[in-house]
Amino acid sequence: MGDGHGFAESDQWFARAERVIPGGIYGHQSPALLTRGEYPSFMHSGDGCRLRDVDGNRYIDFICGYGPIVLGYNHPAVEKAVDQQRRLGDTMTLPSVRTVELAERLVGMTPGAEWAMFAKNGSDVCTWALAIARQATGRELVVMADHAYHGVHGWCNGITNGFPDSDRASVRAVKWNDSAQLETLLDQDGERIAAVILTPFRHEAFEDSVMPSGEYLEKARALCHRHGALLISDDVRTGFRLDMGGSMQKWGVTPDLLCYSKAIANGHALSALLGSEALRDAASKVFVTGTFYLQAVPIAASLATLTELGASGAIDHMHAMGLKLCEGLAERAGAAGFDVRLSGPPSIPYMRFTDDGTGFDRSRVFCGAASRLGVLFHPHHNWFLMAAHQEKDIDEALAVSEQAFASVKAAF
Amino acid sequence: MGDGHGFAESDQWFARAERVIPGGIYGHQSPALLTRGEYPSFMHSGDGCRLRDVDGNRYIDFICGYGPIVLGYNHPAVEKAVDQQRRLGDTMTLPSVRTVELAERLVGMTPGAEWAMFAKNGSDVCTWALAIARQATGRELVVMADHAYHGVHGWCNGITNGFPDSDRASVRAVKWNDSAQLETLLDQDGERIAAVILTPFRHEAFEDSVMPSGEYLEKARALCHRHGALLISDDVRTGFRLDMGGSMQKWGVTPDLLCYSKAIANGHALSALLGSEALRDAASKVFVTGTFYLQAVPIAASLATLTELGASGAIDHMHAMGLKLCEGLAERAGAAGFDVRLSGPPSIPYMRFTDDGTGFDRSRVFCGAASRLGVLFHPHHNWFLMAAHQEKDIDEALAVSEQAFASVKAAF
Incomplete structure (x- = not known):
């Protein structure tokens, strides 16, 4: 020692x-x-x-x-907001109005987002985004970058022990930063592809991080538009450390669906899914819920966190x-x-x-x-x-x- | 008005x-x-x-x-424990020792349980239980009661909008309380069935609740034993209102895997999966994690909740x-x-x-x-x-x- x-x-x-x-x-x-x-x-x-x-x-x-x-x-402004909300209520039979305030705040600060929904884990909202994309497009396939981490649901868990192959039946993987491969896949199978889900940059464990090269994200955005597929930004790990409007904004790209968690409430358990106006109806038809999704304290913590991040x-x-x-x-x-x-x-x-x-x-x-x-x-x-x-x-x-x-x- | x-x-x-x-x-x-x-x-x-x-x-x-x-x-004993833990830390880079204390407590009070793991949603732990059962048995199929609610993951979401059929490829449904049907299914397909997941009683929305008839749960337990399948109790909704050792104990039945959430921390966001010694190795091989799974405050709240439930x-x-x-x-x-x-x-x-x-x-x-x-x-x-x-x-x-x-x- x-x-x-x-x-x-x-x-x-x-x-x-x-x-x-x-x-x-x-x-x-x-x-x-x-x-x-x-x-x-x-x-x-x-x-x-x-x-x-x-x-x-x-x-x-x-x-x-x-x-x-x-x-x-233990940030003072966040914990003060938490104290105030805790004295009122957290998990209640119906939500608190903090839910509405946070949805309004996120919509107001995020280009392209017209609605927000909340859950607990990053994995919850990435999976929810796929479901909304499938519901909106009537298509089944989704495309992700190979070995990308989007959570622990069966479709994306990189360690497949215990998860049947059928969980990954609708997923296609492409090489990160390879626009040509993505284009080929969409040209071939575009009519069956509901969404492309990407992180703003590649940040896999056991690898160097890799920034998007040249016009990679922009090209992905354009290819999705061309083929009627949706672009999902998994901003779970990266959100609120690059751009308050969503990390892909750093590269001038506005996704159709945006997944947040981690930093959104400075350590309080919350995730959020934001989406475009065109997806509002599909979002309302996918049933996803959880006992604690709308608990008031993490949502109050998020409001304070976003205020502090912006102001400071x-x-x-x-x-x-x-x-x-x-x-x-x-x-x-x-x-x-x-x-x-x-x-x-x-x-x-x-x-x-x-x-x-x-x-x-x-x-x-x-x-x-x-x-x-x-x-x-x-x-x-x-x-x-x-x-x-x-x-x-x-x-x-x-x-x-x-x-x-x-x-x-x-x-x- | x-x-x-x-x-x-x-x-x-x-x-x-x-x-x-x-x-x-x-x-x-x-x-x-x-x-x-x-x-x-x-x-x-x-x-x-x-x-x-x-x-x-x-x-x-x-x-x-x-x-x-x-x-x-706003229960005073629970919120006092929350206050004490909050002054220290909640989400940290490594867990707090409250995690160990809660696992010890749950193992000590739950017949048949030798380990515990924690997550956020009931749906998380029901899905995790299936993965451990598949890993332990090397089998793929799981059996559930028809229309039973086990959460919103693709395999069990009752409203399938946005979830591909392949998500349910490994699930077989049986009629609640029909021991003969369960026996027939296990006799036919037992070698392919990893687990049977049941709630302690049937509590679907838009239906009367239905208690297990006669020896239904006991028979399910015996059939699983006979065919090498695992019995999973989804005690998410029912836990801590019927028996502190798990709700199936009311019917003298000890499951292999036990899923808790909801009441476990009196409104703080937490779920838990408990399992038998035989499943410890399989549990350690399935990768499931979440940013907030081991946050200290809900775990401290759970310790206080369990103390208060037992003492009162x-x-x-x-x-x-x-x-x-x-x-x-x-x-x-x-x-x-x-x-x-x-x-x-x-x-x-x-x-x-x-x-x-x-x-x-x-x-x-x-x-x-x-x-x-x-x-x-x-x-x-x-x-x-x-x-x-x-x-x-x-x-x-x-x-x-x-x-x-x-x-x-x-x-x-």
């Missing part, structure tokens, strides 16, 4: 967890996806851009709950802080003799070691060392900035990165 | 809602499913068993948020209050010259007018009149009791029911 943080409490809790939860912790938070032995397993509390784990160790967090924390943990210029700030982080990392990597690749936009960056191989060995040592020293990066999932990151936090993280690069040097 | 509550504010908000949300309010909370013009559309606040709508009208609520409110709105004898109390309500309704119906059918267990009761036809015309007048007079019943969905219902609330509701029966008499 001379190398920084120790995890005795985390380890004890994890041993308890393994007895009553398969794998101890499952899904994207599984410790199996981090650097074994170098990360905590359980968090105690959060404030601003800082987390504290159950051993009392403190971290500057660049994982942000895997996206949702966009302003900062948070997206520009995250861009600037992310740029400072990325430039600082590239510089320190070079000084230590490493070739690293920074990919993705600065507010949703990712760094890996060039030629690190499929094991991500250097990344795992680097991120593990940073964790021990109080900075949470992820070895093979993109990172996130939040508005709470200030210059001094970036400076502190960069100082830690120097030590982490030294650890990689020592290990290889 | 001489007939009680008026809904001017609700109506204004609903007109705004219709402009930005398809249908205004969608899903199970859609006003289209209640008695048009006789119910509010938006709630303002709740406390105990009482709700207040945006016009200031007050109600004794027997819909309970369609299940989740099992202790009462809430299930017995809800049974007693439900019995008083049902007996009082039957008596008043008879006195008014109506033949009504009370179905379901007293804590999850449902009343309809015998020979009311498919339009539920008398039920709609009855429930609409009750709403105008300050009691929320539902014309064609089962009702719920909560621990906050006291004798005086039942007496008040029964007094209102007398006037509502008189309204039906006047209308027909």
